[in-house]
Amino acid sequence: MIMRRPAGPETAPATLAPVLRDVHAVVFDTDGVITDSARVHAAAWKTAFDAFLRAHPPADPDMRRPFDEHEEYLRHVDGRSRLDGAAAFLAARGIEASPDTVRAVAADKERLFTERLREHGVDAYPGTVRLVRALRDAGVPRAAASASRHAGELLSRAGVLDLFDVLVDGAEAARLGLAGKPEPDLFLEAVRRLGAPADRAAVVEDALAGVAAGRRGGFALVVGVDRAAGADTGARLLRHGADIVVHDLAELCSGGAPK
Template identity: 30%
Template sequence: MNLGSLPTQRFDAVILDLDNTLVDSQEALVAAFGSWAREYRISPDQLTGRAGWRTRDIVDAAIEKPRRAEALALIDELELTTTEGITAIPGAVEALSALHEVAAVATSSRRPVALARLAAAGLEPPRVMVSGEDVERGKPEPDAFLLAARRLDADPARCLVVEDAPAGVEAAHRAGMSALALTTSTPSADLDAEAVVTDLSEVSFTVGRDGVSITAPGVTAG
């Protein structure tokens, strides 16, 4: 593991994805989308490569237009009620506590779903949250991260994004932001980020007068 140049940089804000970045929701996602796919006779192949996408965009890609509204309503209900087994990702509590006012969540999930998952994991939502319905375009477009930066009054060039999905890393770079990727759902070879770690327990954030710094035990800038 190498954090590259990230330890030498200072950031105005840290914008974190939610699913499999702050909360381990993989089993809940598989259960909810599995039930939904069976209802609409969608093969698993049709959902492959959609990690990080908004629910609405997944529905639009998989369902014919006349049935999209009902399909979206069903997956919303399934995601909202399927919370058993959701836990905090290691290091998530410490990261949010350290970052406090300079942290935001930018998720492809809809706001009620995001809040339900945070609650299930025992995490307090940060002051700034951007959810899938807040933006015109979902990841890999940069809209969610740029909106989060505006709400934090932060320069995008001085924001660090924490993500687990290739679409999220791409969105961060399109926004002009640096990216720290977690391998909680995606192999490191598929994550084209400035640095890749297993989860948030491998890094520490410190808020100082000159901004947010990131370090990891035994890791130096490279």
């Protein structure tokens, strides 16, 4: 079921299909939108953070609880770079971490994620593939964007890299000095490479920081993807800037999600 932000007092809700047909380009986040790699990231973060908390327990006993790979992943880590995510979580637990400590935790997570990725791989969501192919058939340019340096490998392993005209990943973001989400730099660079203005393009995101970035970037349509991370995730995506929220991107194709 599609959730929409309430329309303004003088704006009638637009039907979804015409909105998608009118956009000149679409930028897709990678983890959790194109591929199911968000679960691998969350598991790696949990192992890294829990090990750190055991070795360096916060003074407040309430802050020593294990990392919640659903709620805390969504709030502090999802959509952000490794360093930003590590710093945000440690600060939320009241830990004044030095830059070296933040880098060490992020490096531990990177090692764990790489090991799990090489061992198990990832898959692309069928509904996303269906939508991306429909956009390609309609002649709409498509970009994949990610704060992760692994995005190209993820898309290649999932067999969908060739469905996208442009990829802007974490390595490119670092090279260009792009600010991390919730700043819109990553998405704006992607849509620039597609040759379309942001106000005629769409962003598809599953992270709170990501939908906020799409809204800040002035994109015509910000689609939130709720993979059932929590009971109120859809409402939170709307509050952070999504225009609509879907559970499966096949809902944005004619005929809806596959049975």
